[in-house]
Structure formats: structure tokens, C-alpha cells
Amino acid sequence: MNFIHQITLIEILVPAIGSGFIFFGIFLFFYLYLKTKIDIYLATFFLGISALMFVFSEFFIIYLGGLRSDRNLGIYFHISQQLGGAWFIFSFPFFIYFVFETKDFFKKVNKILIYLGLFISISITLVAIIKPDLFISTKIPNTKYLIYAANYARGKEGFVYRLRDIILFIIIIYFYIILIFNIIKKVKLNLIFEIFIGLTIAILAAIDDIYFVYFDRYIGYFSQHPFSRFSFGLTIFTMLTMISIIKNFYKKALITEKLYNEIDKLKKDFTLISDNIDEVFWIYNHDLSELYFVSKSFSSIWPLPVEKVMEDKESWKNYIYEEDVSFVETYLTNYNHLSIIEYRINNNEKVIWIRDKFYRIKENNDNLIKWIRVSENITKLKEFQDELFSLYYFDSLTKLKNRKSFNEKVNEVIQLAAREKNSLKIVILTDIDNFSNINDKFGFSFGDEILIQFVDRVKNIIRKTDHFFRIGADEFAIILGNVMEKFTGTFVAEKIIEAIKTPFYVNGEEIYITLCFGISIYPDDANSPEDLVKKAEMALIEAKKNKNSVIYYNNVLNELSYKRINLEILLKKSLQNNNFILHFQPIYKNNKECSKVEVLLRLKDNNNHFISPIEFIPIAESTNLINQIGKIVIENTFKTIKTYFYDKEIVFSINISGKQLEDPEFINYVKIKISEYEISPHKINFEITESILINNMDENISKLYKIKELGIGLSLDDFGTGYSSFARLKLLPFDELKIDKIFIDNIAINNQDKEIVNVIIKLSQSLNMKVVAEGVENEVQFEVLKTLGCNYYQGYYFSKPVPIERLLEI
Template identity: 35%
Template sequence: MKWMALMKWKIAAAGLLSLLASSITLADHTIVRVGVYENPPKILMGPDGLPSGIFGELIREIALRENWQLQAVSCQWDACLSALRSGELDLLPDVARTEAREREMTFHQRPALHSWSQVFRHQDVSIDSVLDLEGKRIALLAGSVQQAYLQQVAQEFSLQVEWLPVSSLQAALEQVRDGQADGLATNNLFGSHHADRYQLESTSILFQPARLFFAAPLNSHHDYLQRIDHWLTRWSDQPDSPYQRILQGWQTEKPLNTVPKSLWIFAGILIVLLLLALILMKYQRREIRFTRRELKRSDEKLSTILSNLQAYVYIKDLQHHYLYASPKVCELFNCSESDILGQTDEAFFDPDSAAEIFRLDDQTLLSGETLVREEVNKLPGEEEPRTFLSVKVPMRDDQGKIYALCGLATDITEQQRHKKEVHQLIFYDVLTGLPNRRLLLDRLQHSLVNRHQEIGNGAVIMIDLDNFRTLNDTLGHQTGDQLLTAIARRLSHQIRVSDTLARFGGDEFMLLLEDLSADTSVLLNQVEQVLDKLIAAFEQPFILQNQDYVTTASFGVALFSDSQHSAEELIKQAELAIYDAKKVGRNQVRFFDTRMQQQAEHRAELEFGLRRALKENEFILYYQPQYHSNQQLLGAEVLIRWQPPDQPLVSPADFIPVAETTGLIVPMGHWILRTACKQLVRWADDPETAHLTLAVNISAVQMHHHQFVDDVLSILSETGAPAHRLELELTESLLIDNIEHTIDKMLQLKQHGIRFSLDDFGTGFSSLNMLISLPLDTLKVDQAFVRDMHRDPRDLAVARTIIDLGRSLSLNVIAEGVENEQQLKSLRMLGCQCFQGYFYARPMPIDAFIEHCQLPVPLF
């Protein structure tokens, strides 16, 4: 019992010291004035007088790490904006970034939240589209961007709508609840948050996607904004970061916390009880003096144990400040314990190591579970990092609440180094440093087992040096070793990190390719790209004995699908392919599979033909007309065709994939775009054709090319074509990678008037969020849905959804693949007004296009 009393006193003393340290730290806090207006769940005033909601909790998490003291300033929206402009506020959350506001305030770079505006209706009112707003009463925030936008839309559609401007969003909610309004226009987060409580239903009327930021007065507080960007960048990609937890918490419609009056009464009673407890403490002084003596003896024993323990022991608080450091930790940091206490790991480790330690500590504190992990950390002034076997344990009080973290770490750097050296000797070639035959066979066997369990393919490429024995006989084995080392180093630069390049024998190398496509044509492309890099590696001479030495190699390829049994069988097949390559003259590539070898030769012929076609101008453009429902010709989509001399047309399905994998699609795309722009110039000279547009398909390779924007603008400048008559057509597959870079390029081109359309929408990976983020002008209904829409209700439903979605987002919608009158009537009934397909005309050369559309013949 005495020991338990001693421990309780020690804990109480530690609590007092912690409280004192917290009060000292608070004095050094920077006061940040934050404007708070009621717009849950994004921002609202919390019961503790501090900001709450998504933005409120986010700035509180950042303030905790930046030692900021937040001062919440409650205000209405317009008053908050005025206070920010006059400098009475340091930060204002939940501000959409516009050109007008950038002239009045300062923003950080990375958006804190993505949102959009939406119309919400009372559950007893029917509103499905913009046209349903006719005769409705819509409440909205006075002076908001929603009011300006919807009033303009109503004017364009000649709709009679009764607008009900209010001073706060809460007033708008009450009007809908009391039957004074049929719906309200607000941001999607606010409306979704209050939907159940106020009998609201979301509609398909979406508009004005916005990126939301913290704003500061113009040209001031850049340091606050930079730190906000720092934490947003750091937390955005961490699933368990405070940022992600805040979003997940509010997306589940977390209720707002309020403090009931009964709680205040209880707090008052508790204070009275505490005063009584203080009186009772006077009678316990004698026991406390005894407890102090016992604690001192206990501390001396504990200090003796920790001083002789060959491990690093430490305790940190919830803010990752050191509360205790053992002598071994002081030795590691080369400073006294007093210099360590109150500091974080940023004072003792390099930035990357400190960030990783912070992440693991945070994981332990949040999960409440013991964490055992090998950590690789680097101390300033040391060239090599150290490896620690670390155990992190959360410390809990009597109520089970975590109040600190205790860690124990052991330096295992030397053990790891010895282990790595032994592993290197067993599995790696001493001369080249590459994996040896043993490691390659192990990885190959493992990969073959995985291949039978998953969908995919792989390959092995054997590389045998030509005439290597002659080099050894003439210049000696030492020179031969130099060549092998140089080849290993050069080939290693040509492969992916996931590939395995091994030294398989005296003058043989083996390359293991994993995670390749199961599709035969795609697989062939992937292997050929690797082979091109390997062959190119031998084209430059090697320097041996201060002289240039040129050598070649033969390549044998075997695919995982060629072998049904073992790694040894697959390697034997690669050796057979090598033998065949050397038999036909060395410096050759041979596939074990005869059929694939024929396909490789066919693709090589196609690539050679495409290069010739670009030089000899063998490509021609076909035009497929696009019509409005009133029979007016709108323009055309341009499609490339290849006409080799004295041969039939080559299908784009055959040569476009080859052009994309070889990079020839870039110069081919330049030719298509330049030819289309010249045609636009010819049409612009005639009043009857000046209104026509041309849609040009853009591939992913073109869009991701670093000079794409400059090339397009250069062609427009060179030809003088009207930019607003040019429409670049993108596909869903193009949007999978680097979506933000793609949007940035689109915005740059739209500044010059160029239009964009999205093809094949709904057939791939597009989402509503992606769609509203893209600066599109036209949405195309894919022919896959049009073809069977009159027979398959699902295709009809998809087509209707795409058309309604395009109209809600104010996009032009065009249906492609229209082949008969029944399809045309169905599309018209769904509200589609623009069409393209065989019902009107097939793609045709320009002369036939002019004749078909009865256009005047252009003068050249």
C-alpha cells in the first residue's frame, strides 16, 4: 500500500510539472485571430469558444503543432470578409479562390477542401432539373455566388423563380422547414449535413465546383499560409493523419457538441468538492513527508537500473515532447537530460527521420497498441544512418486514458550490417554486384507460383555476349572482367526497379520481367520496349584500356505462359531462343514462341511503315459530320487513315497502338492537328462554313508530352486557325494518370479559346467528382450505350443519366454511333440535340464531305 501511495504522489507531482511546463509554453504561443461564421460542417463555433467543423478542427491541429494560440472571432459572412480585408482577422477559413478575391486577399497553394454548389429541395417538393425551378421559391444566402449564378441561369432559360435572399444559412434552413421556401441553394457539404434534420433531398442541379482555402489579408501572413500548406501536403496522402480523420469524422455527420446547463451545475459542485478535498489534504502532510522519502529511495533504485541498462529509454507527452530521457539517450544525443526535456525529435534527428519518428509515435498514441518496429534514423553530423529495434508503448492513467508514450530502443546497426554482408555473399555476384544465378532462380520460381494464382504474365530475357571468348584470349581475363562490370552497370540503368538483372554465367546475363500484361499484344509491346533499351545500351562503345571497344549481344526471350512447370524449364527455353539467335548470325533477338516471333516481326514492319508514311505523307484525314436536331451542320470529327502505296487502307486499330508505344503518335498528332487547323482557316473565309467546328482526338501520349501546350499554340499561330472552332477530344483512359497536370494543361489552352470534349464517358473510370473538375465544353454519349438503348433498359438508363448530367453541368451533349431513326427518336425524347453516326454519314475524305454536306468548294 505504501508503494502504491508513493506512485500516486509521483504521478501527481509529474502532473503538476506538466501543467507548469504547459503554462510556460503557452506564454510563447503566437496569437492567430480566426474568423468563424456558421456554415457547418465546414466551419462553426465550438462549445469551447474555438473554431470547430472541418476547417476549425484542421486549424486547431495545425495550431497545436505550430504553437499558435487561436482567437476565434464570431461574425457573419459579409462581416468576416470585411474584417479580413481590413486586417482585423489573420485567417478566414472556407473561402473559395477566385480572381476577384486574389486581388483582395492572400491564399495558400494546396486546397484544404473540395466542394461544389447544389440545390436542395423539401422532400415534399419535386425538383429534378433546372427547368423544374419554374414557379419555385428558392432560399439562398444574400450576395452569395450561388445567387448570382442561379439568377443568370434562370434568365437564360426564361424561368420565373422567386428568390428568397437571407442573411444566414440557418435562416434558409428554417424557411424550408416551415414551408416558406421550396428549396435552398448552398454548398453540398452544408446541405448534406442538415438534410435529415430539415427534411431536405438533394437534386441533380450541381454547379460551381470550388476549391476551398484559408485566406489571409492581402500580402500578409505568408508564414501562416506556408505552414498550412506544409501540413496539408504532409497529411493528404497519410490514411491515418489528423486531416484524414477530420474528413472521415465529419463525413459521417458528426453531431455538434453542446454543453448542457446540468453539466455546468455539476462542474460547480465538483469545484466545491475539490475545495473540501484541499482542506482534507492539510491533515495528510505527515503521510506526504513519509511518501516523499520513499519516492526518493525508489527513484534512486530506478536511476541505478536505467544507468546500467544498455538500451535507450524515453517518455514523451501527447505533443511528442520528451518528459524523460535515460542516460543512454543523453549519450546518444550528446547532451544533458535538462537539454532534452521539453524538446521534440526535430532537435536531434535529421528532418526525414524526425518526421518518421513523429508518424510512428502518433500511430501508437492514436491506436493505443504497442508498436514494435525497426527504425532507420540519422543523426546530424553522422554520415550513415543507424538501425534501431524500437518498442513503443502507450501509457494510460487510472481511467484508461492515454497520457504519454514510453519507448525502448536498441541499436542493431552492426548486426544488420553483418547480416547484409552474409546475404550479399550468398545471393550476389562478387564481380558485378548483380544478383547471382541462385537468387534469380529463387525469384523466378516465386514469380511463377504467383502467376498461377493471379492474372498476369512475365518473361525472362537471356543476354549472351557475342565473341566474348575472343576478347578474353586477346586482351586477358582482367579486361574481360572490366567489360562485364561496365555492361552490368549500363544495363542496370535501362530496367525498372521491379525487374531483376542477374549475372547468370561467365558471359551471360538474365533479366526477369514481372507484372506484365496478360493480353498478348500489350505483353509484346512491353517486352519489345525493354529489348529496345537493352539493344541501345550496346550501341555506344565501352572504354577498355583507354580504347573504344564495341560489342554486341544476342537475346533469347521466353514467356511465363510458355512454361507450365518450373523455372529450369523456362530458362532452358530462353537458352534455346539464344541458340536460334546465334545460329542466324548473332546480334539478334529471338522469342521461344514462334507465333509471337511472327507478331514481333509484323509490328516491326508496321513501325518501319509508319516512319516511312510520316516522311512520304501517306496519311489522310476523314471527316464524320455532326448535326443538330434541326438538321443544321455543326462540324465534324476528324479521323486519320493510312494509305500505303498500291495497298488498301490500314485500319487505325492496327497502327495507332504501335504509334503510341513507339512515340510516333506525337509527330502524327502534330500532322493531324495542323491539317485540321488549315481546314478551319479555309472554312473561316466563307460565311456559310465559318461556324463549323472540328473535333480532333488527343491520345494520352500526346497530352502527357511536356511540350503539348506549346505545340498546340504554335500550330494555331502558324496556321491562323480560329481557336474557338477547334475542339480537342479526350477519352476516359487519358484521365487516369496525372489528372491535375491534365486539368492544368486544359486550362492553359482554354484561355486561348480552345474547346474540350470528353469521349467514351461512362465506359471506364470517370466519376462525378472528376467530371465537375474538368473544364469541359462537350460530353459525348458513347456508341456502346446508343447501339442497344432501345433493347436494353440499362443502356437507356445510362444514356439518360449522361444527357441529364451534361445539361445540369451546362455542357453540350452529343450522341455518337447513331445508326437508325429509332435511336435518333429515343435520344431526342431524352433531350439530346446533337448527333453523329452512320444514320447521317460515314467518315469520308474532305472532297466527299463537302459534296455530302453541300458545302461550297474551298478556294486554295
């Protein structure tokens, strides 16, 4: 085809060379992004794609239109070229967002422009595909282009094309403003200078192209050559932009290399230092999930190679002392508050103390990025501390705590007791009578051996919860905590006196000793630690007047202590002579029909007067006589059932002490007696108080289930006065619950008591447990309880405890 203006070499070289440069740049930045994941490289990649679409299409427009006169195919490259321009509407804001620094407002605006640009670019692309005449016509040529060989393959521009130019012009102006803002603020000048020059050239080139489109001529240099100025300007802009980014990348690479060299040197220095000191250095990430480094000194403390702990960062924990495992795991879980922790490890059966110190490594924005851990072997320090502690707080001969420890413990116990309700604490001071005579006669080493043997005997008597001290040459102290009665001091003293009746043997010599005891009680005798000890000392001075004597500071307690000793003697005689008596209190249903009886133990003194169980049961428990007494009660009850109630549906409820449950032979004894008397276990019910929930709870619950398996019923006695809760109660195998008399007394006149009983009954029903009300004394109480849904009733309103003869009449 004949053209007025034929294709010149410059027209085809400009887009061809430009496409090659841009393609290389696209490939390079795509590679950089894949390797670094830095967004600026992705933004440059998208910018390059838009430029390549424009410039590469320009080459084919010229080639197909000018050299081959194939306008039909060439026009599609014209559309592709102008779509490349359309996609600048998206790629420009995207590039600006990641390359330039802007105020928060412009950041938000730019983010909106990215999404809006993406939408517009996609929309223009769809229009170009579906309705091309609105963008670039595939049928109608631009007549003004027909005389130019380079422009022969271009179609007529439509409305969307002009709209794109307007939007693109706005975006370019916005881009230009951001550039100028960064130049004024002198932000990233080394990065934006080339971009500014390139964009300026591209804008001038675009103006020249627009001028040609609308006025059919070019301005400036090369006006006689009708090639796309914008392709040239865009190539220059894209190349300068890429050069700027690459130059910036190169500078950062040089800086990074320098830093890496410095870091490598520091790492070598650090490794050299860490490998030549005793402490172990660890480096973790921010949440301890990754271990980066462990120094070689690790293997001098842990029996494990460094390589193993680097392979498995948790392997060092396998050597933590068993008792410290839970503590260490819990501490390390809360990694935000790590500071200093001390624990023990096992190294070939040798226990080593470790102190770990944790140091935070933070970024400038205060974000935690790493943890430094320094582990130090402090075994020698601990041994020295223990030695000092032992010298300061312990007696070197007996290994008991000394007077200083005693004074501190008394103070601690009194402070604790002050916060507890109805708390009793007992201080016992004891002195070995005439011990100086032993030292004078046999020598101090001989006397020391007597003291050691004496301490061993006392340790076998007192409880683990009690505290034993040597406070003088031949003086000792005991602090009793968690005691239920004031005469526990007498019980302990009696046991010690009994223990020393056996002679002591040293170097073939047989030695007898006697003791005296002074006792004071908190809060009866004193409220302060100093006064409590002083009162015990005063009682001890009085006790020294007689051998093996026990004196309370309170004279009334001395009289009661005497009475208690007599009661203990009476209990022992009653066991020998079987003087215990059983009484029975009927338990009634709603229809006032007797269905159960509670077995109650009675004891008479030498004057044939009944002694209250409140007085003798605690003594029986504290002297361990309760197990023998309990067996008598069980056997006599079983004998009564077989003799009088073998064929009657009456259940006998027997009170069982916590001490009896602790007896390993108790359940076996019950089995034997059930078999011996050939009675149904369903006729038997054991009443257990809430005190079993204090000590050895798991073991006692297991025994309750074994009792239940025998077919024996279980009742929880005196509910509401002890330690149980419904949350705990649902785990226990009780059939019924007995509400203590304290809640029944005022149930008819006190709404609070009534509501408490109502709640207990309702919750018991939800646990499939029957309810027995104790202490029902009148008709009104009975009617209120019946209304609330109570199942059984026990009290003087129905019957007092009666002997077997009266029970048979009922």
C-alpha cells in the first residue's frame, strides 16, 4: 500500500529495543520478588507489565501495519497497546503505595485508588473485548492515520478511550504530586530522582502524542517522524524507574553484605567467648519455639552433646529433677515474663543446681524478636547457702531446728492462727531432768548420744504437721498445729513419757531419763508469740518440781488434764471388761413409721453415771482406742440384728470414725462379721462425718466405694458443719445425707435456716440422695420439713435414744 509517510528505522527500533529492556527488567524484578518477598519489587513488576503491553504492542502495530499492511491483525495490537495504558490506572497507585512515603491521609487515598484502579482497568478490558468500538474500533480505521505507514494498523478511538486518557492523566498528575512531595521532604531522594526524570519525559512524550491525535502533527525534535512518542517516553520512564530500584537494591545489598561481614565477625567473637566460659548461652526466637544457638559449655553441665539439643530443643528437659519438672514447664509457658529461674537437673545420678537468666532482645519499635538465655551451674553456691542456713537455723548435733527457728515458727503459726476461726495452737516445752549429771559422769559425747536417741523416739511419736526443736542443751520444744482439743498436749506428752520408759543404751551403759513438760495454748493463754512462749516457760518451771510431770499454764486445764487421764484409764478398763452400752434412736418416715435406728455408744463412770460421748470419743480417737471400741460396736450391733431383727426390715445405722477407715483391716473385719452373723448387709448403714474429706481424701473415698460394694448403705453425717460441698459430694457414694440439728432448731421461725434446708433437700434429690433431718423436737418442725420434701426424721419429738428393751417395744 502507498503511504505518504513510510516507516523509518527509528520508528521500529524505538519500541523493539524498549520492549527488550522492559522484558529483561520484568524478569529481573519478578525473580527478586520471589527471592525476597519485598513488595516494592512486585509493584515494579506490575508497572513493567503495563509498560511492556504498551511498547511491545507498538512494535507489532508498526510491523503489521507498515511493513505487511495487515490492518486486521495489527488493530488488535492497537487494542492491546491501549489496554496497557489502561492498566497504568492500577499499576501507578500500586507502585506509589509501596515506593513512596506519604501521610496517613494519602496512604488511605492511595489504597482506595489501587482498588478503584483495578476495577477501572478490568472494566476497560471487558469493554475492549465485548464492545471494542467503544474503546478501539476493529472495523473503522482512524482516517487521519492512513497516510502513515506506522499508524496504518490503528483503529478509531471511542468514548472509553478518551475516558481512559482523562483518568490516566489524573493518575499521572497524582503520581507527579507524590513525587514532588517526596522531593520537597527530601525523602528517598536517591530512589525518586531517576523516577522523577523518567516520569517527566513520559509526560512530555504523552503530550506530544495527544497533540498529534487531536491536531494531526507532532511538536519538538523528530516532528517529521510519526512514531509513538509515549512508547519512547514510557520506555525511558520504565527503564529509569527500574534502574533506580536496582540501584537502591544494590546499595542495600552492599550495606547488607557489610553488615553480614560484621555479624559474622561478631558471631565468631561471640562463639569464641561463649565457648571459653562456664555459663551456657542459648539464643531463641521471640516465643522460644525455635532454638538458634547453644554454646559448647552446655555439655559440661548437661550429659548431652550440643548437637542433640540443637536437633531437639526440648531434649534438655529430660534431665530436669522430677520434682522441678512441673514448675519449670509452667514458668517457660508464660514466656512474656521470663526473668530468673532456679531448678535442679540429674547428671549421671548427680544433682546439679541451675540458674537460668533470660534477656529480651527487642527491635526499635519495642517488639520482642529474640531471647538470650544464660544457664549457670550454681551447685556450689547452693551447697554453701545450705550450709549457712543449716548453721543459722539447725542444731548441728540432732539436726533439729534451733531456738531461732523456733521463735520464727511460733511467730508464723500465731499469725496464721489469727486469720483462722476457732484455731488452737499448742506450745510444749520439755526438759530432761538432771541431764547435766549424765554429762558430768559420762562425758559430753555420751550425753550427745542420749540426746540423739531421745530425738529419734520423739520423731516417731509426733505428726508430720507438728514442729520439733532443740532450744537448749537439754531443752526441746514442740509446736502442735491443727489440733481439735486443748488436751492434745497432754496426749503427746504422755506418749513421749511412755517412749522414754525404755532405757537408753550407750557404750554398754543402761540409762533412764525423766522429763517435765510446760504447755501453753493459743489463744487461751496468750495472743502474742512472745507471751505464749513465756507462759510455756513458766509452766515448765512449775513442772520441774516433779519428774515426768505435765503442767499447763492454765490451772483449770491442769484439772481437766487430770480428768482426761482418768477418762483414758476408764476407756482402757471398759475395753478389757466390755462395759460399753448400746442405745438406739429410731428414725421415722413421713408416715411416722420407724424404718431405721441409729446406734449410739454409751459409757458409765465408776459412780455409774453416764459420760457424754462428746467427752470420751475425742480421747478414744487421740489414743487410737477408737478402732477397738468401733469393733465392739459393730459386733454388738450385728449380734442385736441377728437376735431381734433378723426377719424385720429395720436398718441399723452405725457411726464410723475416720480413724476406723484408716485401719487397713477395717473392711475385711466387717466382711468377716457379716459372714459370721449371717445378716444381710442391706440392714446395715455406716454414718461417716465430713472429717474424712480433710486427710487422705482419695484413699478414704476408695474405701467408701469398697464398703458400698458390700451392700452396706452410707450416710454423710452432720452435713453443713464441715468441709463438704455439693461439687465434691457428687463424687462420693453416699445414699443419704443427714442435716445437722443446728439448721433444724429454728427452721420454723428463721427463713434463712429454712431456705438453707430447702436448698440442701433439693440438691440432694438431684443427686438421688435421701435426706434425714436430725434434732426434730416438735410438730411444727416436722410439718415444715415434710413440706420441704424431707424423707426421714430423727429427734426427741419421736424418741430419745433408748436401750434395746425399749426399742423392741417401739
